[in-house]
Amino acid sequence: MLKPRPINGNTEDITIISNGVKIEGKVTSTGSIRVDGALKGDLNAKGNVTVGEQGKINGEIVANIVTIGGNVVGTVNAKEKLVLETKCVLTGDIITKVLVIEAGAKFDGKSNMGDIREVSTPTIATRIKDENKTGSG
Secondary structure: OOOOOEEOOEEOOEEEEOOOOEEEOOEEEOOEEEEOOEEEOOEEEOOOEEEOOOOEEEOOEEEEEEEEOOEEEOOEEEEEEEEEOOOOEEEOOEEEEEEEEOOOOEEEOOEEEOOOOOOOOOOHHHHHHHHHHHOOO
């Protein structure tokens, strides 16, 4: 059993979605989440989100600090910091104050850096669907 570890004197709840686990739907947490499995849907955490190298998310991510080592398709709103690790593949827009991109990370989308707390932007999947409706030709 994992025990909460103290961070700045506080204990923090960490939820782990293990490799081999697939979830469809919206996931919310008052703590932090680590995704090593697959999530098709939005993820909203009051704490931090880590997507491991085997992790896959197709949906919007909202959290304080987001670290991506796996594959994400969708908008990422990291209120404090976003870290794209070496094996990361991110297809979608990002909103954050601090952006760290390690050598080898792949990012395709727009970035917005500033003090933006609540931003409602369509996900890349929504934009692609809208483009298909209007036709491109």
